Amino acid sequence: MISVQNLCGGYASTKNVLHDINLDIQEGEFVALLGPNGSGKSTLLKMLSGVLQPTSGSVHLAGKDVNQYRPKERAALVAMLEQDPPFQPTLTVEEIVQLGRYPHQGGWFAGLSGRKQTEIDMVDKAMQWANVSQYKHHLMHHLSGGEKQRVWLAKAFAQQPRILLLDEPTNHMDMYHTLDMLNVLKRWQKEENITIVAILHHLNIAALYADSVALLQDGRLQDVGDVCILRDESKISEVYDVRVHTTFHPLQPKPQMFLSPEVQGMLPESTTTFTLQDQLSIMQTDTACHIRTSVPFRTYSVALHGSGLQWATDYCNFYVPKTSKLYPRHDAKHAIEEWMKELQIPSHQAIGMWTEKHPCHTVVLHQADGKVQVSVVVSTGENHAEGGSFSSFKKSETLHTGKINIMVFIDGYFNDADFAQAMISIAEAKEKARFDLQMTRSNGPNFNEETSADNMVVACTQRAAMAPSEGCEWLLRKTVGEAVYEAVTRAIQKTTSNIVN
Amino acid sequence: MQKSFIQKYLLNKKGWIYAISGGFVLGASLLGLFISSVSYPVLDIIRVVFHHLFSIGYVEDVPRNMQLIIWEIRLPRIVLAFLVGAALSIAGAVFQALLRNPLADPYTIGISSGASLGAVIVIFFQLQWVLFGGLTLPIVAIGFGMLTLIIVLAMASLSGRNLQTETIILAGIMMSSFIGAVISLLIALSDANGLSQIVYWLMGSFRMRGWEHVQIFLPFFVVGCLLLLPFTRDMNAMALGDDGAHHVGMNVKRKKILLLSGAAILTGASVSVSGAIGFVGLVIPHFVRLLIGSNYKHIIPLSMWIGGGYLVLCDLLSRTVIVPQELPIGVITAIVGAPIFSIFLIKKRRAE
Incomplete structure (x- = not known):
C-alpha cells in the first residue's frame, strides 16, 4: 500500500x-x-x-x-x-x-x-x-x-x-x-x-x-x-x-x-558496609511474627495475601489457634487483610500468611557466606499425631508436621529465573529436613484434600551491583538451601519438643 | 426528537438573520432615497424609480429636475455605496480567512495603496480628463491596484514554497509602506489645490458618482464575486492551516492565488471609485461572525448584505449631517461604527 x-x-x-x-x-x-x-x-x-x-x-x-x-x-x-x-x-x-x-x-x-x-x-x-x-x-x-x-x-x-x-x-x-x-x-x-x-x-x-x-x-x-x-x-x-x-x-x-531513573539508591550499591540483618526489624508477638524491611524488597511469594512477583516491605505470619473464632475456615484471604488492618500494616505492600496456634514455633536464622547474606524465618504450625484431633491429642509414634511457612531474605539481584530457582531450592531443603526428621505431612501430599498448602516467600534487596555472577550462583543456592534446612529442622524440633513436654 | 428541534431552531435563527439583514438593506436604501437636503414626497420618489426601472406608471406631473435628482444623483449613489460596502466587506472577510489573521482587512496587502497611488498620480498630474474622460481616475487606479497584487504575489512566491501566509502579509506591508511613502512624497510636492483634492479623495466619498461609476464598478464586482462566492468551503478549510487544507485535498497554492485575486479585484475597484474607505472591511465581517459563527458559507453573503446596507446608511449621514457640506464617508464609518460595534461586542462577549 x-x-x-x-x-x-x-x-x-x-x-x-x-x-x-x-x-x-x-x-x-x-x-x-x-x-x-x-x-x-x-x-x-x-x-x-x-x-x-x-x-x-x-x-x-x-x-x-x-x-x-x-x-x-x-x-x-x-x-x-x-x-x-x-x-x-x-x-x-x-x-x-x-x-x-x-x-x-x-x-x-x-x-x-x-x-x-x-x-x-x-x-x-x-x-x-x-x-x-x-x-x-x-x-x-x-x-x-x-x-x-x-x-x-x-x-x-x-x-x-x-x-x-x-x-x-x-x-x-x-x-x-x-x-x-x-x-x-x-x-x-x-x-x-x-x-x-x-x-x-x-x-x-x-x-x-x-x-x-x-x-x-x-x-x-x-x-x-x-x-x-x-x-x-x-x-x-x-x-x-x-x-x-x-x-x-x-x-x-x-x-x-x-x-529506571538515574538516581536509584535506596540501598548502598557496594557490599562492604551492608548487613542484611540490619535491614529487617522482626517483631514477635503472641498473635503474629511481623518483619518489616527498611526498604521495599523484590518479592516472589506463594502466600495467601500478596502472591506473585512484587515489591513489599511487610511480611507477616499470623498465629491463629484452631479454637479461635478468627480461625480462617472459608475466607482466609479476607481474614488476613483484617488482621493486617489491626496491626496497621499497609496491606498493598505486604505478604500475609498464617499458621495454627503458637508463637514459639518461629525460628529466625541469619547466615552469611562470603558475599552471600541470607536470613530465613520459618514458622511451623501444630504438629499432631496420626488421626488425632486437636482437642483429643494423644502421644503417638508417627508425628505429622502442620504447615511450614518459610520466608527467605536475600541480599542480591534476582531475575525471574533466579526467583524460581530459589523457590525450588527452598522446597527441596524443606522436604529434606522433614525427611531427615522422619516427619510426614499432615497437609499433603494428598492432593484431593482441601487444606492450605505451605507458603513460601523469597525477598531480595535487588541491589544492582549484586547481580549473581556465574560462579556465585551455586554458592547462593547452597547458602539458601543450608539455611532453610537448618531453620526448618530447628523449627520442627522445637514444636515437637513442645508437644512432648 | 430533541436534536431535530435544536436543528430547526438553529436553521430558523439563521433564516431570521438573513431576513433581517435583507430588510436592513432595503430600509437603508429607501432611507437613502427619501432623505436629503431637498425633500420630495415619498410617493413621487417611488413613482420615479419604478418608472425608470420598469417603465411603468405616469411621471409627467413630476418636475423634470426632481426626476433627474432622484434617478441620476440619488439612486446611483445608493447603488454604488451598496456595491462598494458589499465588496469591501467580502474582501475583508476573505483576507481574514486567507491570512488567518483577524486584523487583516482589504488594505492589508497593499492593493488599496496601489489603487490610491494611481488615483493620486492622476490628480497630481491633472490627468483627470486625458484618456477616458471622467473615468480616467478609476481606470488608472484599478490598473495600479492589480499591478500591486501581481508584485506582492511575485514577491511571496519568489521567497518561499506554497505562498506562505506570513510571507504574503510581510510582502503586502512592505508594498503598502513603500507606496504610502510615494503618496506622501506626491502630497508634499503638490500645491494647495492638489493637496486638498488628494487628501479629500483619500478619505473616501461618493460625491458626484453617477451611473457611469456603477457601470465601471459592476463588472469587477461580478468577477470578484464569481471568484469568491463558490469557494466559501475553501475559506473554511483555510482555518485548518496550510497543511491541514492540503490534507483534506485543497490545492492550497492555486486556491490562495484565486481567492487573493478575487478579493484584490473587489478592493482595487472599490478604492478606485470611492477612495479608501476604512473600517467597513475590517469590522463588518467580525460583526457577522458574532452574529452567526465562523462558517464562511454564511459570513460571505451576510457580510455582503450588512456591509452594503451599512455603507448606504453612512453615505446618507455623510451628506445630511452638516448640509450643505459633505463629510468624507471614511470619517462617518468609523465615528458611527466604532461605538455601535464596541457596545455590541461587549454585550455579546458578556452573554457568552
Whole structure:
C-alpha cells in the first residue's frame, strides 16, 4: 500500500533530515513510527502525505507516486491527523467534520453538493462513529483535548481514506482517552482494512496496538518489522539512549518496557558496609511474627495475601489457634487483610500468611557466606499425631508436621529465573529436613484434600551491583538451601519438643 | 426528537438573520432615497424609480429636475455605496480567512495603496480628463491596484514554497509602506489645490458618482464575486492551516492565488471609485461572525448584505449631517461604527 524507496529529504535544500529510507507497508497494517525527538518521524510522515517534497527517492501510495495525484484524489486516499493542529478554528464540530468531505465534493458547485442527503448522512455517520454527535453544534475550541482529537478523527473518517497518517494522536491525553482513541483506530483498521501509520511516543502503547514498528534514529531507519523487535533491550537502549528493561504484558503476548531513573539508591550499591540483618526489624508477638524491611524488597511469594512477583516491605505470619473464632475456615484471604488492618500494616505492600496456634514455633536464622547474606524465618504450625484431633491429642509414634511457612531474605539481584530457582531450592531443603526428621505431612501430599498448602516467600534487596555472577550462583543456592534446612529442622524440633513436654 | 428541534431552531435563527439583514438593506436604501437636503414626497420618489426601472406608471406631473435628482444623483449613489460596502466587506472577510489573521482587512496587502497611488498620480498630474474622460481616475487606479497584487504575489512566491501566509502579509506591508511613502512624497510636492483634492479623495466619498461609476464598478464586482462566492468551503478549510487544507485535498497554492485575486479585484475597484474607505472591511465581517459563527458559507453573503446596507446608511449621514457640506464617508464609518460595534461586542462577549 505504501512503498518508500531511497527517500532522502528535509526542510532546507542543503540539509537532509531523512537519509535513504526504504519502507514497505502492506494494506491493513498498523505501523508505529518510533524514535527519539528529532529522528525524522514527522518529516517522514509529511513526505508520505505529500506536504513535503523529497530531494531524492520516492513515495508510492497504492502504486502511484504521491506527488502525481491530484489533490482531491490524494485526499480521498490519505487522511492525516496532525499533531496539535497549530490553528484553532472557531468552527463548530459539524463544520469541521464537513471539511472531511472536501475531496468527495465537486469544484465550483461544491457549496451545493454539501446539501445532498448522502453527504449529510456521511457527516452524521462520521460523527456518530467517533462519538461526537452530541457536540455537533459546539464550537471546536470549547471542547477538551480528548474530545477535539475525536473530532479530528471524525473528520478523517468522513474523508473515507484507505490510509491514515497520525502524528502523535494521543499526545496530552489521559489513559482513558489514549486507550479510547486507539481502540477506535484499531476498530477502524479491522473493519475497513485501512492502513495506519502513526507516530507514537509510548513504546508500550505502540507494542500493544501496532502490528509492526519502524524505528528511526537520526533520519535513518534502524529497524523495521514485527513489534517483537521491541524485545531487543540493547537496541532500544541504544536508539533512545536510556536503559530499558523489557518484559511482557501479563495478559497480552506483547513486549512491555520499563525505565529506571538515574538516581536509584535506596540501598548502598557496594557490599562492604551492608548487613542484611540490619535491614529487617522482626517483631514477635503472641498473635503474629511481623518483619518489616527498611526498604521495599523484590518479592516472589506463594502466600495467601500478596502472591506473585512484587515489591513489599511487610511480611507477616499470623498465629491463629484452631479454637479461635478468627480461625480462617472459608475466607482466609479476607481474614488476613483484617488482621493486617489491626496491626496497621499497609496491606498493598505486604505478604500475609498464617499458621495454627503458637508463637514459639518461629525460628529466625541469619547466615552469611562470603558475599552471600541470607536470613530465613520459618514458622511451623501444630504438629499432631496420626488421626488425632486437636482437642483429643494423644502421644503417638508417627508425628505429622502442620504447615511450614518459610520466608527467605536475600541480599542480591534476582531475575525471574533466579526467583524460581530459589523457590525450588527452598522446597527441596524443606522436604529434606522433614525427611531427615522422619516427619510426614499432615497437609499433603494428598492432593484431593482441601487444606492450605505451605507458603513460601523469597525477598531480595535487588541491589544492582549484586547481580549473581556465574560462579556465585551455586554458592547462593547452597547458602539458601543450608539455611532453610537448618531453620526448618530447628523449627520442627522445637514444636515437637513442645508437644512432648 | 430533541436534536431535530435544536436543528430547526438553529436553521430558523439563521433564516431570521438573513431576513433581517435583507430588510436592513432595503430600509437603508429607501432611507437613502427619501432623505436629503431637498425633500420630495415619498410617493413621487417611488413613482420615479419604478418608472425608470420598469417603465411603468405616469411621471409627467413630476418636475423634470426632481426626476433627474432622484434617478441620476440619488439612486446611483445608493447603488454604488451598496456595491462598494458589499465588496469591501467580502474582501475583508476573505483576507481574514486567507491570512488567518483577524486584523487583516482589504488594505492589508497593499492593493488599496496601489489603487490610491494611481488615483493620486492622476490628480497630481491633472490627468483627470486625458484618456477616458471622467473615468480616467478609476481606470488608472484599478490598473495600479492589480499591478500591486501581481508584485506582492511575485514577491511571496519568489521567497518561499506554497505562498506562505506570513510571507504574503510581510510582502503586502512592505508594498503598502513603500507606496504610502510615494503618496506622501506626491502630497508634499503638490500645491494647495492638489493637496486638498488628494487628501479629500483619500478619505473616501461618493460625491458626484453617477451611473457611469456603477457601470465601471459592476463588472469587477461580478468577477470578484464569481471568484469568491463558490469557494466559501475553501475559506473554511483555510482555518485548518496550510497543511491541514492540503490534507483534506485543497490545492492550497492555486486556491490562495484565486481567492487573493478575487478579493484584490473587489478592493482595487472599490478604492478606485470611492477612495479608501476604512473600517467597513475590517469590522463588518467580525460583526457577522458574532452574529452567526465562523462558517464562511454564511459570513460571505451576510457580510455582503450588512456591509452594503451599512455603507448606504453612512453615505446618507455623510451628506445630511452638516448640509450643505459633505463629510468624507471614511470619517462617518468609523465615528458611527466604532461605538455601535464596541457596545455590541461587549454585550455579546458578556452573554457568552
